[in-house]
Amino acid sequence: MLSISVEEFLIWKKNLLSKGGDQQSFAFLLDCIGGISPSDQNLISINFKGNLHLKKNLVFLESIWDHHLHKSCPIQYLCGITFWRDLKLNITNKVLIPRPETELIVDIVFNIFRKKSEKLFFAELGTGSGAISIALSLAYPFSDGVATDIDQDALEIATKNYTNFSKQSNLKFYCGNWWSPLESFKGKLDLAISNPPYIPKDTYEKLPKEVKNFEPKVALLGGEDGLKHIREIIQKAPLFLKEKGWLILENHFDQSEKVKQLLIKNKFTSIEIVKDLSGIGRFTIGRYK
């Protein structure tokens, strides 16, 4: 731990923020690399004449901040960490930074399967950092989960995140294209969830550089119309779900109606479009017959 005066720290902070960037990213850096929690950050200026303790020196923190500003690299990748629901997850640029709006998927599951003691068998397709599957495995300790991804590097990160949180082994990871690694679970799933790549090609090309230059293309691009992967997932879902099993999909802001039609075409019932906190139809859910 390095000790510096609060006065020196506040001058340094003002100087760094004057270069650009937002308070939230700066607070994230101080928390994850500097070792000053958000609540301690709030208290710093009260103790103006005191000292504070940092895990890394100011030069090191400043080099990360400069990199963030000059390259537009997301601060989460530079720190190797992100927060999602109540999880602190390790991440690299091999996985998408899990988004706050995706947190609602877990609440949708809580609304459907109300008893946490339920012996749920769920699959997550395209797990990335493992965020959704880990949250579900922890919330339903008697569940069994299987999570897939096409990217082996992503699965290694997800596995590491899971073992950081759980001593159990109720979540297993498989590499492969959507349903293909799950052949032996046909007809057995109570629930399948996916936040697949759904950005249409044109939109992908115009994404902000902090997304396009850093987040994996395989996690974002959903083909010409954005629905390529959603179509494949829906078409094969009936083979893997139990009768009355649920499928929960995240989609782009304007895709819900089309996803709904795909579910109808594939004989799903109880179809519902669920809005995110901004009122956008972000999730489309249904049951197989």
Ligand SMILES: C[S@@+](CC[C@H](N)C(=O)[O-])C[C@H]1O[C@@H](n2cnc3c(N)ncnc32)[C@H](O)[C@@H]1O
């Ligand atoms: C939008 S990201 C979602 C990641 C994570 N579930 C989340 O919500 O933060 C989509 C994920 O699907 C994976 N993926 C892309 N194409 C795939 C495919 N054909 N089969 C399986 N996974 C795929 C990507 O590697 C990526 O991790």
